[in-house]
Amino acid sequence: MTDAETTVGELSEGQILRGILDRLPASTAPVGPGDDAAVLAVPDGRVVATTDTLVHGPDFRLAWSSPFDLGFKAAAVNLADVAAMGARPIALLVALAMPDATPVSFVRGFADGLAAACAELAPGCAVEGGDLTVSDTLTIAVTALGSLDGRDPVRRSGARVGDGVYVIGELGEAARGLAVLFERFTDAGGAPIALTPEAREALDPADARAVSRQLTPRPPLDEAVRAAASGATAMMDLSDGLVLDATRLADASDVTIALDAATLGEDPARALDGGEDHGFLVTFAADADPIGRRVGTVVTRQDEAVTVDGRAWTGRGGWDPYRDWDAGRG
Amino acid sequence: MTDAETTVGELSEGQILRGILDRLPASTAPVGPGDDAAVLAVPDGRVVATTDTLVHGPDFRLAWSSPFDLGFKAAAVNLADVAAMGARPIALLVALAMPDATPVSFVRGFADGLAAACAELAPGCAVEGGDLTVSDTLTIAVTALGSLDGRDPVRRSGARVGDGVYVIGELGEAARGLAVLFERFTDAGGAPIALTPEAREALDPADARAVSRQLTPRPPLDEAVRAAASGATAMMDLSDGLVLDATRLADASDVTIALDAATLGEDPARALDGGEDHGFLVTFAADADPIGRRVGTVVTRQDEAVTVDGRAWTGRGGWDPYRDWDAGRG
Numbered sequence: 001m002t003d004a005e006t007t008v009g010e011l012s013e014g015q016i017l018r019g020i021l022d023r024l025p026a027s028t029a030p031v032g033p034g035d036d037a038a039v040l041a042v043p044d045g046r047v048v049a050t051t052d053t054l055v056h057g058p059d060f061r062l063a064w065s066s067p068f069d070l071g072f073k074a075a076a077v078n079l080a081d082v083a084a085m086g087a088r089p090i091a092l093l094v095a096l097a098m099p100d101a102t103p104v105s106f107v108r109g110f111a112d113g114l115a116a117a118c119a120e121l122a123p124g125c126a127v128e129g130g131d132l133t134v135s136d137t138l139t140i141a142v143t144a145l146g147s148l149d150g151r152d153p154v155r156r157s158g159a160r161v162g163d164g165v166y167v168i169g170e171l172g173e174a175a176r177g178l179a180v181l182f183e184r185f186t187d188a189g190g191a192p193i194a195l196t197p198e199a200r201e202a203l204d205p206a207d208a209r210a211v212s213r214q215l216t217p218r219p220p221l222d223e224a225v226r227a228a229a230s231g232a233t234a235m236m237d238l239s240d241g242l243v244l245d246a247t248r249l250a251d252a253s254d255v256t257i258a259l260d261a262a263t264l265g266e267d268p269a270r271a272l273d274g275g276e277d278h279g280f281l282v283t284f285a286a287d288a289d290p291i292g293r294r295v296g297t298v299v300t301r302q303d304e305a306v307t308v309d310g311r312a313w314t315g316r317g318g319w320d321p322y323r324d325w326d327a328g329r330g
Numbered sequence: 331m332t333d334a335e336t337t338v339g340e341l342s343e344g345q346i347l348r349g350i351l352d353r354l355p356a357s358t359a360p361v362g363p364g365d366d367a368a369v370l371a372v373p374d375g376r377v378v379a380t381t382d383t384l385v386h387g388p389d390f391r392l393a394w395s396s397p398f399d400l401g402f403k404a405a406a407v408n409l410a411d412v413a414a415m416g417a418r419p420i421a422l423l424v425a426l427a428m429p430d431a432t433p434v435s436f437v438r439g440f441a442d443g444l445a446a447a448c449a450e451l452a453p454g455c456a457v458e459g460g461d462l463t464v465s466d467t468l469t470i471a472v473t474a475l476g477s478l479d480g481r482d483p484v485r486r487s488g489a490r491v492g493d494g495v496y497v498i499g500e501l502g503e504a505a506r507g508l509a510v511l512f513e514r515f516t517d518a519g520g521a522p523i524a525l526t527p528e529a530r531e532a533l534d535p536a537d538a539r540a541v542s543r544q545l546t547p548r549p550p551l552d553e554a555v556r557a558a559a560s561g562a563t564a565m566m567d568l569s570d571g572l573v574l575d576a577t578r579l580a581d582a583s584d585v586t587i588a589l590d591a592a593t594l595g596e597d598p599a600r601a602l603d604g605g606e607d608h609g610f611l612v613t614f615a616a617d618a619d620p621i622g623r624r625v626g627t628v629v630t631r632q633d634e635a636v637t638v639d640g641r642a643w644t645g646r647g648g649w650d651p652y653r654d655w656d657a658g659r660g
Binding site for chain 1: 360361364365366367368369370371372373374375376377378379380381382383385387388389411412414415417421423424425427458459460461463464465466467469471473474475476478483485486487566567582
């Protein structure tokens with residue numbers, strides 16, 4: 001039997017854990033993995049904490065995402081939520097629930113993806129704890145922790161009338177990537193068809209890039225932390241589409257966000273509705289030195305939380321895992 | 331349609347979240363639930379963090395556990411890991427992945443269980459964040475965070491030759507409760523039979539108590555924190571059975587733990603092998619003022635990490651979710 005064929009059901013939890021930890025950067029925490037809990041340093045006495053889960057089916061397809069892709073995305077989406085508060089990510093805790101027929105090679109690729117995301121997006125952040133269990137449904141629950149390093153957290157509720165509205169990162173690319181997958185890599189019954197390395201190579205460069213943005217998002221964390229340091233009044237991760245997320249920020253701040261469609265690129269509808277961008281929506285006072293590109297203005301609260309070119313947006317309105325589950329099954 | 335029949339698939343994530351948050355104690359954190367991440371105060375600049383997952387099948391049966399029981403247990407097992415470091419729990423983050431046919435009443439009962447566990451076991455600890463998603467397999471991933479309040483963390487690696495070995499909490503009761511469930515509440519094919527309130531009432535008091543210890547464990551967190559303050563040299567949560575957990579502590583400390591069967595109650599085998607006790611295994615120097623009851627002594631490392639009355643223990647050796655999955659399906 002080759003190692004690649006060994007399944008997690010044939011190994012102990014300790015054996016699987018060692019195979020993961022060996023592939024991750026070494027912990028620099030006061031107490032790293034291996035005890036009942038980790039102990040992490042947050043010098044200013046505050047810790048930022050968030051959790052997000054990826055479930056096979058609504059959140060990913062194994063036919064499309066490699067184990068590396070899944071590890072990368074699971075880390076990236078959680079790191080983005082930490083950075084959206086203006087914090088520097090310091091640690092991930094990773095709970096992995098897998099069918100016992102899962103090959104051990106899956107776990108290794110997944111760990112490599114976690115490590116790559118930390119190295120690329122948040123150097124110094126390490127996996128400081130985790131949990132392995134058995135499940136019929138492959139499930140990845142990640143908690144990310146961060147340090148504010150003395151800064152105030154940047155909340156959703158801080159936008160003020162007259163602020164400029166900015167976006168850091170791309171809009172709509174991840175949604176376009178998902179559309180490519182649903183349109184070209186499903187069979188007549190809607191079941192996913194394997195996205196092989198050869199099939200990915202054969203995509204035209206723009207489509208390949210969009211698919212990559214969907215499967216391995218690269219949130220510009222450094223710019224989010226710089227936005228916080230530059231006095232952003234409000235900030236949030238763009239995970240469910242610009243209109244839906246801007247609605248949340250507007251509601252939390254009791255303002256209306258007036259978006260300008262001309263700033264939203266070639267396909268404003270995709271930019272407004274597409275989910276999983278994992279960029280950042282930020283507001284800055286008029287006299288600030290903003291980061292990102294301007295997409296609108298904060299105005300006095302109106303009936304609509306968000307307007308596009310002065311009108312209510314009647315598009316799809318973002319992603320809701322409950323409403324969209326059947327469609328999401330594709 | 332009554333409210334109890336409404337399913338999570340019929341509501342938005344926001345509606346479900348509000349139904350949960352309304353039942354939980356109010357946050358006292360600098361930033362509580364509702365933003366991209368929570369911000370929590372840890373005055374001494376260190377945060378203790380741990381995560382543990384409960385999956386329908388290997389970790390619980392809906393036929394036996396009520397929604398309240400599940401919320402209580404999911405909180406309790408994670409709070410115990412924080413206390414096992416000598417830390418005071420300050421926050422839970424709760425990721426809940428549910429089939430869309432799950433009744434909304436389940437979510438309410440689950441939230442009540444979380445709230446009750448925090449109130450009873452760790453007053454001041456609140457649910458400060460979470461995530462809801464859809465899954466074919468009901469999965470509960472909880473992260474618990476804690477504050478050391480200036481104390482050193484108590485690690486597994488600190489036991490020294492000559493230390494006394496102590497247990498805080500009960501041994502074997504949870505395993506006996508699980509045995510009652512498997513023996514009396516499964517059908518001929520091994521499928522679970524509903525543990526109704528009437529059936530629970532009809533159990534003799536000792537069995538009812540053991541079942542309760544299995545379904546709603548009550549780790550003595552206060553005593554674990556007091557043990558840390560009293561100079562415990564090593565400590566860990568007892569989750570996988572005394573022998574297996576003592577082996578881990580002995581390996582981490584490079585010592586052997588010599589247990590005395592006469593200290594382990596009426597059924598030493600159950601105490602040695604039974605899992606899910608969620609008490610604490612603690613070592614104290616000979617001149618310390620110990621907490622708990624003494625069950626053995628730390629001796630120079632031998633071939634065996636753990637001995638019972640001077641010999642290797644040849645019992646079952648604790649719970650491993652991979653090895654025991656098929657048996658665990660009952």
